[in-house]
Amino acid sequence: MAPDLPQYTVPSLTPKEGAQVAAILQTRLDSLNDLALTLKHIHWNVVGPHFIAVHEMLDPQVDAVRLMVDAIAERIATLGGAPIGTPGALVKNRTWDDYSLGRASTAEHLGALDKVYVGVITAHRQAATDTEELDDVTNDLLVGHLHELELFHWFVRAHLESAGGALSTAGSQTEKSAARAAKAS
Ligand SMILES: [Fe+2]
Numbered sequence: 001m002a003p004d005l006p007q008y009t010v011p012s013l014t015p016k017e018g019a020q021v022a023a024i025l026q027t028r029l030d031s032l033n034d035l036a037l038t039l040k041h042i043h044w045n046v047v048g049p050h051f052i053a054v055h056e057m058l059d060p061q062v063d064a065v066r067l068m069v070d071a072i073a074e075r076i077a078t079l080g081g082a083p084i085g086t087p088g089a090l091v092k093n094r095t096w097d098d099y100s101l102g103r104a105s106t107a108e109h110l111g112a113l114d115k116v117y118v119g120v121i122t123a124h125r126q127a128a129t130d131t132e133e134l135d136d137v138t139n140d141l142l143v144g145h146l147h148e149l150e151l152f153h154w155f156v157r158a159h160l161e162s163a164g165g166a167l168s169t170a171g172s173q174t175e176k177s178a179a180r181a182a183k184a185s
Helices: 015-045 051-078 087-093 106-129 134-160 177-185
Strands: none
Touching: 015 051, 015 087, 015 106, 015 134, 051 106, 051 134, 106 134, 106 177
């Protein structure tokens, strides 16, 4: 057996399949650990009108995302893998940049956070699709997370939405341009 394959995995999966699923889950572990830290960073750095509403909206999201992180890590272990939860490994392996705003207004942070959630949810949906055939228990776990992540994304977007239903961040590709668009609206 190759050294990178687990010694055991869940019944009905081969060790190779267990390793494949665990590798997909590791990317989601990094992504959601990053999201939980980013949400706290925004919680601390948001200023201006509607401060308390945004500040207090974010803590339940942090709590929920931390529970998702724990469930993902424990699923990796259940599959016979070793979850990697250290910050150095996260930074080394991630494919995205650090959140780009420091102290900024509620509108700017919400505009940037809209883009953060787009990235996290897009990758989470892809991971759910990629595990659909391999392991429907992992697929179910990820789909369960998406119910909450997409609800939280709507909470953010509802602040950026006009009465006509248009998003102020529509067409913005980066956090900074989304922040500018949200501020200007
Ligand atoms: Fe706090």
